[in-house]
Amino acid sequence: MAVSALLxxxxxxxxxxxxxxxxxxxxxxxNNTSSRVGIAVGxxxxxxxxxxxxxxLPARTCETVLKGNLVARYYYVYAxxxxxxxxxxxxxxxCTRDKEFTIRGIGDCLARGYDRSGFFEVDTGEQRAWTVQxxxxxxxxxQKPSTTVNNPAxxxxxxxxxPPLPPPAAPPKGSKTP
Numbered sequence: 001m002a003v004s005a006l007l008x009x010x011x012x013x014x015x016x017x018x019x020x021x022x023x024x025x026x027x028x029x030x031n032n033t034s035s036r037v038g039i040a041v042g043x044x045x046x047x048x049x050x051x052x053x054x055x056x057l058p059a060r061t062c063e064t065v066l067k068g069n070l071v072a073r074y075y076y077v078y079a080x081x082x083x084x085x086x087x088x089x090x091x092x093x094x095c096t097r098d099k100e101f102t103i104r105g106i107g108d109c110l111a112r113g114y115d116r117s118g119f120f121e122v123d124t125g126e127q128r129a130w131t132v133q134x135x136x137x138x139x140x141x142x143q144k145p146s147t148t149v150n151n152p153a154x155x156x157x158x159x160x161x162x163p164p165l166p167p168p169a170a171p172p173k174g175s176k177t178p
Contacts, residue, residue, distance in 0.1 A: 002020070016156060025068060026068065027066035030062035038080045043076065050104055068109070092119045
Protein backbone atom coordinates (compact mmCIF):
# COMPACT_ATOMS: atom_id res chain seq x y z
CA MET A 1 0.00 0.00 0.00
CA ALA A 2 2.76 2.44 0.96
CA VAL A 3 4.67 1.62 -2.24
CA SER A 4 1.67 2.42 -4.45
CA ALA A 5 1.04 5.70 -2.57
CA LEU A 6 4.72 6.60 -2.98
CA LEU A 7 4.58 5.71 -6.67
CA UNK A 8 1.43 7.80 -7.16
CA UNK A 9 3.08 10.74 -5.38
CA UNK A 10 6.16 10.42 -7.59
CA UNK A 11 4.02 10.41 -10.74
CA UNK A 12 2.11 13.49 -9.59
CA UNK A 13 5.37 15.26 -8.67
CA UNK A 14 6.90 14.41 -12.04
CA UNK A 15 3.82 15.72 -13.86
CA UNK A 16 3.93 18.96 -11.87
CA UNK A 17 7.67 19.35 -12.47
CA UNK A 18 7.23 18.75 -16.21
CA UNK A 19 4.43 21.31 -16.47
CA UNK A 20 6.22 23.94 -14.35
CA UNK A 21 8.27 25.82 -16.92
CA UNK A 22 9.93 29.19 -16.46
CA UNK A 23 8.06 32.07 -18.05
CA UNK A 24 8.74 32.33 -21.76
CA UNK A 25 11.26 35.02 -22.60
CA UNK A 26 10.58 35.72 -26.24
CA UNK A 27 9.91 38.48 -28.77
CA UNK A 28 6.27 38.07 -29.77
CA UNK A 29 4.02 39.87 -32.20
CA UNK A 30 0.25 39.96 -31.94
CA ASN A 31 -2.00 40.78 -34.87
CA ASN A 32 -4.98 42.41 -33.17
CA THR A 33 -6.60 43.37 -36.46
CA SER A 34 -9.27 41.76 -38.60
CA SER A 35 -6.75 41.28 -41.46
CA ARG A 36 -3.95 38.89 -42.29
CA VAL A 37 -0.57 40.51 -41.58
CA GLY A 38 2.97 39.79 -42.80
CA ILE A 39 5.80 40.59 -40.36
CA ALA A 40 9.55 41.12 -40.74
CA VAL A 41 11.95 41.81 -37.85
CA GLY A 42 15.41 43.30 -37.62
CA UNK A 43 17.94 43.05 -34.82
CA UNK A 44 21.62 43.33 -34.03
CA UNK A 45 23.44 40.37 -32.50
CA UNK A 46 27.11 39.49 -31.96
CA UNK A 47 27.55 38.95 -35.72
CA UNK A 48 25.92 42.24 -36.80
CA UNK A 49 22.56 43.24 -38.26
CA UNK A 50 20.03 40.67 -39.44
CA UNK A 51 16.54 40.98 -40.89
CA UNK A 52 14.15 38.04 -41.07
CA UNK A 53 10.68 37.52 -42.51
CA UNK A 54 7.97 36.71 -43.25
CA UNK A 55 5.76 35.52 -40.46
CA UNK A 56 2.17 35.44 -41.68
CA LEU A 57 -0.26 36.05 -38.84
CA PRO A 58 -3.98 35.45 -39.29
CA ALA A 59 -6.36 37.97 -37.72
CA ARG A 60 -6.41 38.07 -33.91
CA THR A 61 -3.41 35.79 -33.35
CA CYS A 62 0.06 36.02 -31.77
CA GLU A 63 3.31 34.36 -32.69
CA THR A 64 6.75 34.14 -31.14
CA VAL A 65 9.20 35.34 -33.79
CA LEU A 66 12.41 35.24 -31.73
CA LYS A 67 12.67 32.55 -29.06
CA GLY A 68 14.64 32.89 -25.84
CA ASN A 69 15.84 35.80 -23.73
CA LEU A 70 16.17 39.04 -25.64
CA VAL A 71 19.82 39.95 -26.14
CA ALA A 72 19.35 43.54 -27.29
CA ARG A 73 17.37 46.51 -26.11
CA TYR A 74 16.16 47.58 -29.56
CA TYR A 75 14.37 45.48 -32.13
CA TYR A 76 12.82 46.61 -35.39
CA VAL A 77 9.54 45.61 -37.04
CA TYR A 78 7.99 46.10 -40.45
CA ALA A 79 4.51 44.71 -41.12
CA UNK A 80 2.08 44.68 -44.04
CA UNK A 81 -1.71 44.42 -43.91
CA UNK A 82 -2.41 41.89 -46.67
CA UNK A 83 -6.19 42.37 -46.73
CA UNK A 84 -6.84 46.10 -46.37
CA UNK A 85 -3.51 47.53 -47.43
CA UNK A 86 -1.30 49.75 -45.34
CA UNK A 87 1.77 48.98 -43.33
CA UNK A 88 3.37 49.51 -39.96
CA UNK A 89 6.68 51.19 -40.72
CA UNK A 90 9.29 53.59 -39.44
CA UNK A 91 12.55 55.35 -40.25
CA UNK A 92 15.04 52.51 -39.67
CA UNK A 93 15.77 51.24 -43.18
CA UNK A 94 16.69 47.58 -43.54
CA CYS A 95 16.68 44.92 -46.24
CA THR A 96 13.68 42.73 -47.07
CA ARG A 97 12.42 40.71 -50.01
CA ASP A 98 9.10 39.34 -51.20
CA LYS A 99 9.79 35.72 -50.23
CA GLU A 100 10.91 34.21 -46.93
CA PHE A 101 14.32 35.62 -45.98
CA THR A 102 17.17 35.93 -43.53
CA ILE A 103 19.45 38.76 -44.63
CA ARG A 104 22.76 39.66 -42.96
CA GLY A 105 23.61 43.35 -43.08
CA ILE A 106 21.44 46.39 -43.66
CA GLY A 107 23.52 48.36 -46.16
CA ASP A 108 23.24 48.51 -49.96
CA CYS A 109 19.93 46.65 -49.99
CA LEU A 110 19.03 47.54 -53.59
CA ALA A 111 22.55 46.86 -54.92
CA ARG A 112 22.42 43.41 -53.29
CA GLY A 113 19.09 42.61 -54.93
CA TYR A 114 16.84 43.26 -51.93
CA ASP A 115 14.08 45.74 -51.17
CA ARG A 116 14.67 48.57 -48.72
CA SER A 117 11.91 48.88 -46.09
CA GLY A 118 11.40 51.28 -43.20
CA PHE A 119 11.15 49.43 -39.86
CA PHE A 120 9.86 50.98 -36.63
CA GLU A 121 11.97 50.76 -33.50
CA VAL A 122 10.83 48.81 -30.45
CA ASP A 123 12.55 49.77 -27.21
CA THR A 124 12.25 46.76 -24.92
CA GLY A 125 13.88 48.56 -22.00
CA GLU A 126 16.21 45.57 -21.71
CA GLN A 127 13.37 43.27 -20.65
CA ARG A 128 13.86 39.52 -21.15
CA ALA A 129 10.59 39.22 -23.09
CA TRP A 130 8.48 41.64 -25.15
CA THR A 131 5.24 41.60 -27.12
CA VAL A 132 4.37 44.01 -29.94
CA GLN A 133 0.65 44.57 -30.50
CA UNK A 134 -0.32 45.52 -34.06
CA UNK A 135 -3.72 47.21 -33.97
CA UNK A 136 -6.11 49.08 -36.18
CA UNK A 137 -6.26 52.81 -35.49
CA UNK A 138 -9.70 52.56 -33.84
CA UNK A 139 -8.51 50.12 -31.15
CA UNK A 140 -7.22 51.04 -27.70
CA UNK A 141 -3.61 50.37 -26.66
CA UNK A 142 -2.81 47.61 -24.15
CA GLN A 143 -0.59 47.60 -21.08
CA LYS A 144 3.22 47.26 -21.16
CA PRO A 145 5.49 45.26 -21.39
CA SER A 146 4.43 45.55 -24.96
CA THR A 147 4.41 48.05 -27.77
CA THR A 148 1.16 48.93 -29.50
CA VAL A 149 1.37 50.22 -33.04
CA ASN A 150 -1.69 51.39 -34.97
CA ASN A 151 -2.25 50.90 -38.70
CA PRO A 152 -4.59 53.51 -40.16
CA ALA A 153 -4.81 51.34 -43.31
CA UNK A 154 -3.03 52.39 -46.49
CA UNK A 155 -1.50 55.52 -44.92
CA UNK A 156 1.70 55.92 -42.96
CA UNK A 157 0.99 55.06 -39.33
CA UNK A 158 1.75 57.38 -36.47
CA UNK A 159 3.44 55.28 -33.81
CA UNK A 160 2.05 55.71 -30.32
CA UNK A 161 -0.27 58.57 -31.27
CA UNK A 162 -3.65 59.22 -32.79
CA PRO A 163 -4.07 58.36 -36.47
CA PRO A 164 -3.32 61.14 -38.96
CA LEU A 165 -6.10 63.47 -40.02
CA PRO A 166 -7.70 62.63 -43.36
CA PRO A 167 -6.69 64.83 -46.31
CA PRO A 168 -8.96 67.80 -46.98
CA ALA A 169 -11.88 67.14 -49.29
CA ALA A 170 -11.28 68.00 -52.93
CA PRO A 171 -12.97 71.23 -54.02
CA PRO A 172 -16.02 70.86 -56.25
CA LYS A 173 -15.28 70.80 -59.98
CA GLY A 174 -15.07 74.22 -61.48
CA SER A 175 -14.24 76.00 -58.21
CA LYS A 176 -10.99 77.78 -57.49
CA THR A 177 -8.64 76.59 -54.82
CA PRO A 178 -7.20 79.28 -52.55
